[in-house]
Amino acid sequence: MTGTMTGDGRRARLEARGVTVRFGGLAALSDASVDVRAGEVVGLIGPNGAGKTTLFDVICGLRAPDAGSVVLEGADITGRSVHRRARLGIARTFQKLEVFGNLSAVDNVRVAVEMRRRWDRSPMRPLAEAAAVLERVGIAAVAGEAVAGLPTGTARLVELARALATNPRVLLLDEPSSGLDDSETSEVAGLVRSLCDDGLAVLLVEHDMSFVMDICERIFVLDFGRIIAEGSPQDVRVDPAVQAAYLGTEAAPMNGHRQAP
Amino acid sequence: MSPNASDAVGRAERRDTAADVPRRRRTPVPVRQAVVLSGLAVGAVVVSAASWAGTPVTVGNVGGMVVVGLSLGAIYAVSASGLVVVYTTTGVFNFAQGAVGMYWAFVYWELRVNRGWPAPVALALVVLVLAPLGGVLLDRAVMRRLRNLPLVLQLMVTVGLMVAFMGIAATQWQGDRGRTVLPFFGHTGSFEVIGVTVTWHRLITILVAAAIALLLRLLLFRARLGVAMRAVVDSRSLAALNGANGEAVSATAWAIGSSLAAVAGILIAPESQLVVDVLTLVVIDAFAAAAVGRMRSLPWTFAGALLLGVGQQFIRRFLSFDDGFANMHEALPTILLFVVVILLPQAQLRARGVSAQLARRTLRLTDVKESTVGVAALFMLVLAWTGGTLPFTDAWSSVGINRGVTMMVTAIIMLSLVPLTGWAGQVSFAPLAFAGVGAVIFAKITGDTGSAYGLVLAAALTAPVGALMALPAVRLQGLYLALASMAFARGFELLFFTQTAVIDPNRGGRQFAPLSIGGWELTGTGRGYLLALTVVFGAMVTGLVALRRSRWGRRWVAMKDSEAAAATLGINVIETKVAVFVLSAAMAGFGGALFGLQVGTLNVLQFELLVGLPIVLLLVVGGVSLPAAALFGGVNTVLFIVIKDRWDYSWLSALEVLGPGIMAVVMVLNPAGAVAEIGRGFARFLPWRADARAAYAAEVAANREPEPGELGLSRPFTAADMVATERALSVANELARPGHDGAAAAMTVERPAP
Ligand SMILES: Nc1ncnc2c1ncn2[C@@H]1O[C@H](COP(=O)(O)OP(=O)(O)O)[C@@H](O)[C@H]1O
Ligand SMILES: [Mg+2]
Numbered sequence A: 001m002t003g004t005m006t007g008d009g010r011r012a013r014l015e016a017r018g019v020t021v022r023f024g025g026l027a028a029l030s031d032a033s034v035d036v037r038a039g040e041v042v043g044l045i046g047p048n049g050a051g052k053t054t055l056f057d058v059i060c061g062l063r064a065p066d067a068g069s070v071v072l073e074g075a076d077i078t079g080r081s082v083h084r085r086a087r088l089g090i091a092r093t094f095q096k097l098e099v100f101g102n103l104s105a106v107d108n109v110r111v112a113v114e115m116r117r118r119w120d121r122s123p124m125r126p127l128a129e130a131a132a133v134l135e136r137v138g139i140a141a142v143a144g145e146a147v148a149g150l151p152t153g154t155a156r157l158v159e160l161a162r163a164l165a166t167n168p169r170v171l172l173l174d175e176p177s178s179g180l181d182d183s184e185t186s187e188v189a190g191l192v193r194s195l196c197d198d199g200l201a202v203l204l205v206e207h208d209m210s211f212v213m214d215i216c217e218r219i220f221v222l223d224f225g226r227i228i229a230e231g232s233p234q235d236v237r238v239d240p241a242v243q244a245a246y247l248g249t250e251a252a253p254m255n256g257h258r259q260a261p
Numbered sequence B: 001m002s003p004n005a006s007d008a009v010g011r012a013e014r015r016d017t018a019a020d021v022p023r024r025r026r027t028p029v030p031v032r033q034a035v036v037l038s039g040l041a042v043g044a045v046v047v048s049a050a051s052w053a054g055t056p057v058t059v060g061n062v063g064g065m066v067v068v069g070l071s072l073g074a075i076y077a078v079s080a081s082g083l084v085v086v087y088t089t090t091g092v093f094n095f096a097q098g099a100v101g102m103y104w105a106f107v108y109w110e111l112r113v114n115r116g117w118p119a120p121v122a123l124a125l126v127v128l129v130l131a132p133l134g135g136v137l138l139d140r141a142v143m144r145r146l147r148n149l150p151l152v153l154q155l156m157v158t159v160g161l162m163v164a165f166m167g168i169a170a171t172q173w174q175g176d177r178g179r180t181v182l183p184f185f186g187h188t189g190s191f192e193v194i195g196v197t198v199t200w201h202r203l204i205t206i207l208v209a210a211a212i213a214l215l216l217r218l219l220l221f222r223a224r225l226g227v228a229m230r231a232v233v234d235s236r237s238l239a240a241l242n243g244a245n246g247e248a249v250s251a252t253a254w255a256i257g258s259s260l261a262a263v264a265g266i267l268i269a270p271e272s273q274l275v276v277d278v279l280t281l282v283v284i285d286a287f288a289a290a291a292v293g294r295m296r297s298l299p300w301t302f303a304g305a306l307l308l309g310v311g312q313q314f315i316r317r318f319l320s321f322d323d324g325f326a327n328m329h330e331a332l333p334t335i336l337l338f339v340v341v342i343l344l345p346q347a348q349l350r351a352r353g354v355s356a357q358l359a360r361r362t363l364r365l366t367d368v369k370e371s372t373v374g375v376a377a378l379f380m381l382v383l384a385w386t387g388g389t390l391p392f393t394d395a396w397s398s399v400g401i402n403r404g405v406t407m408m409v410t411a412i413i414m415l416s417l418v419p420l421t422g423w424a425g426q427v428s429f430a431p432l433a434f435a436g437v438g439a440v441i442f443a444k445i446t447g448d449t450g451s452a453y454g455l456v457l458a459a460a461l462t463a464p465v466g467a468l469m470a471l472p473a474v475r476l477q478g479l480y481l482a483l484a485s486m487a488f489a490r491g492f493e494l495l496f497f498t499q500t501a502v503i504d505p506n507r508g509g510r511q512f513a514p515l516s517i518g519g520w521e522l523t524g525t526g527r528g529y530l531l532a533l534t535v536v537f538g539a540m541v542t543g544l545v546a547l548r549r550s551r552w553g554r555r556w557v558a559m560k561d562s563e564a565a566a567a568t569l570g571i572n573v574i575e576t577k578v579a580v581f582v583l584s585a586a587m588a589g590f591g592g593a594l595f596g597l598q599v600g601t602l603n604v605l606q607f608e609l610l611v612g613l614p615i616v617l618l619l620v621v622g623g624v625s626l627p628a629a630a631l632f633g634g635v636n637t638v639l640f641i642v643i644k645d646r647w648d649y650s651w652l653s654a655l656e657v658l659g660p661g662i663m664a665v666v667m668v669l670n671p672a673g674a675v676a677e678i679g680r681g682f683a684r685f686l687p688w689r690a691d692a693r694a695a696y697a698a699e700v701a702a703n704r705e706p707e708p709g710e711l712g713l714s715r716p717f718t719a720a721d722m723v724a725t726e727r728a729l730s731v732a733n734e735l736a737r738p739g740h741d742g743a744a745a746a747m748t749v750e751r752p753a754p
Helices: A050-059 A080-087 A106-120 A124-137 A152-165 A182-197 A209-215 A235-237 A240-244 B004-017 B031-050 B058-091 B097-115 B117-145 B151-172 B200-221 B224-234 B238-243 B243-268 B276-280 B282-292 B298-318 B328-343 B368-386 B397-416 B417-425 B432-447 B453-475 B478-496 B527-548 B552-559 B565-567 B575-597 B609-623 B628-646 B655-669 B674-683 B690-703 B719-736
Strands: A010-023 A026-037 A041-045 A066-074 A091-094 A172-173 A201-205 A220-224 A226-231 B189-191 B195-201 B515-517 B519-521
Touching: A010 A050, A010 A201, A010 B328, A010 B628, A026 A050, A026 A201, A026 B200, A041 A050, A041 A182, A041 A209, A050 A066, A050 A080, A050 A091, A050 A152, A050 A172, A050 B195, A066 A091, A080 A091, A080 A106, A080 A220, A080 B565, A091 A152, A091 B189, A091 B565, A106 A124, A106 B282, A106 B552, A106 B565, A106 B628, A124 A235, A124 B151, A124 B298, A124 B628, A152 A172, A152 A182, A152 B565, A152 B674, A182 A201, A182 A209, A201 A240, A209 A235, A220 A235, A220 A240, A226 A235, A226 A240, A226 B515, A235 A240, A240 B282, B004 B609, B031 B328, B058 B097, B058 B195, B058 B200, B058 B224, B058 B243, B058 B298, B097 B117, B097 B243, B117 B151, B117 B243, B117 B628, B117 B655, B151 B224, B151 B478, B151 B609, B151 B655, B195 B200, B195 B478, B200 B224, B200 B298, B224 B243, B243 B552, B282 B674, B298 B552, B328 B453, B328 B478, B368 B397, B368 B565, B397 B417, B397 B432, B397 B527, B397 B575, B397 B628, B417 B527, B417 B552, B417 B575, B432 B453, B432 B478, B432 B575, B453 B478, B515 B552, B527 B552, B527 B575, B552 B565, B552 B575, B565 B575, B609 B628, B609 B655, B628 B655, B674 B690
Parallel strands: A026 A226, A041 A201, A041 A220, A091 A172, A172 A201
Antiparallel strands: A010 A026, A010 A066, A220 A226, B189 B195, B515 B519
């Protein structure tokens, strides 16, 4: 199978095609398709409950879709298990933290590095490598501390470091800035940009609109499990369907937490 | 029922299937289930045909089977429905259900038989007053505190309660034989229908179960409180917010559960005997029945229970097994439990968010150097003790040495749970089953030559048995795994160790020659053996300390903290779990071989499920993730024996179960484990542990009363705080929905009205 050529002819590194997921009677995703190319940051936004996290679960293999497929660099990986996909280069962070609370920060990352050594044959010293990743994310200071006791924002950065340590080809970030303060947020933004410059493909779910608008080249808008808009930040911002989805939020544009009408 | 209400029920069911244990993948045609079921049916037919006893299939025989089977099944159903009510409303799975019933059956005996009260008065007092009160008390004192503990500890505390109740009953009613409770209306009270004798007792039993089924149905679907109870099932966090109401619901559930346990215990006492172990193990039947109902459906639970009762009677009446399988009817619930567990769909990896199980203070890992120093000190201590240079000089008498050996062997077997349960988070109640397999293998292969290679072989050959148990384990999580391990242990007890080919009951005398290592002869009870065991134990502890610091140790802990996240790093969760089960089985098998050397002769009783429970509990009380906790556990095991022997009071007679049971229940107050606490207190006096001193100072500062005017916000917002906040927010979400009346609230809250 070959990957779909996207608009400007670059091949998508990762595609989700026509993904549908149902929970009982509720369709969390209906025929949702997204794609992300190498070196690109793609935003995925939408109100709470739109299905963003569910889509991430489908891409990384934690949930089998009722319909649709996941394609990595042209190869259909829909049937692969979570760990196989990870070894193929899909890494993610979690909206609700999934840190290894009983391990220290550096050990959280080290577990990832040690696993990577199994398929990535490059010579390395896991501990040093893990420390380097922590350094890159900016939390080397807490390397020895148990993650359970760390502030939420820092724990989020540990998750980010852990995902990076797998040396991914596609990185899925689920609300990376929640719990982070402003300076940490801008550091993460800088980091994501530099990762993309190195050729990583990043798919990002985020409620902080200025963060998204700043950093993303393209944005997908999800509502009720459907993709209702796709395009550049400018296009999406003025899209009437998007405005309608974020109902009553003209005053506070798209903060993601919709008030009851 | 109003359309609105039925809608709410429908929604609740949807939530049940989608969002709660067990996680299931929805396949339109459950092919695997169908294959397994038909395979089992064929197997059952083949086994029945092969073991057909030749009893004539007459109306009388079949009718008798049905009547007795239904009445037995009715009892299991009553007990199991108590289990289900408590589990669905409070989230705590009560392993002590059988033991509670056992206790109230004894109380009933005391009043009815020993004091000669009239049956109705004794019954009413026990079932309607004492048992519910006891349930409420349990809820208040223990169960409420369990809610925020990790599952491993929840399970251990209720198992502790089970063992404690056994100890209490054995203390209160000494001499566990010869008591009988007469059936209602005596043995002779019976009538005949179409040639089938029905005793009044059995008829009453069946009627009582039917009445209870009806009452529970009415309570849960009509009464206000019952509706509240079901609401708790739908949304525990929502109910938790309703403070007082939630407490009333929880107390009611425990009162009902306890009362149902009492009814079951009193009804079954005349059918079996008034014996602590027997009545306690009724809980296995209840587990199997509840598992058929997937722990939440009462009708299916009843169906499972009745099937079980009739199946047991079928085996007793129409089949005959040779000696090794003579327990087949007793093993049926175990088999059923296993079947259900195998039929359960694969547990899905699932992101759950950080859970409350995060320990705020993670212990610093011991390093190999420290551990070496520690075990060297231990060896010197044992050396001095066996040499008679320490107080308690009867130590070097043969009794003392034997106790020392018991301590070390127990500690070694306990060590097998440290990686499995402590690091990888896989609950197992079956360490003694593995130990038994190791002992048997050692006895068979090299026991009478005394070759030390036999020990290695015992470990190596027990390892595959661990893989066997990992089969259900890789598919299950939490509670179902714990149940599977219990079924596994009980199955080995009833069907494996009973085989003459495995342990020959007629073979007396020592099955183990003294061990010869490098020209030394070690008899299983000698001083040299104790010293050798100390060395072995020390080496294993140090090896585990190193393993915990290795990538396997980290991987296991990571998998325990989040299987989903571990998998997204490329960790093959199945492979990783199998590895830890294999390691654990090998260690237990090795320990079992050493145990065999000590006792000389193997018998079935040594490896029973119930014998193994105190061992598991004492390790957990010490702190299941710490190798040093095994020493704590070993010391305590022996300590209880010593106390009992030294002060020969009759009320101490059940101390070996009472002690561990109570310690495990008290653990609810100190989940980190005793060794961890002791270690934390002690570490700051070690010269090289500046970190411990700093941590201590920080703790003192944190516990200091805040100065007036000082805001309590200086503390960082931790992951655990986030859990609490998330929970509160989700509750707020549900409440924010207009007329919050159902389960799907969280899904729809942000949506504008269509
Ligand atoms: N395990 C589940 N069971 C039932 N419904 C679920 C489950 N997980 C998510 N949902 C529902 O699916 C929808 C999408 O959820 P999610 O992907 O978490 O949204 P988002 O991340 O965009 O906020 C929501 O309505 C949510 O309630
Ligand atoms: Mg989400």
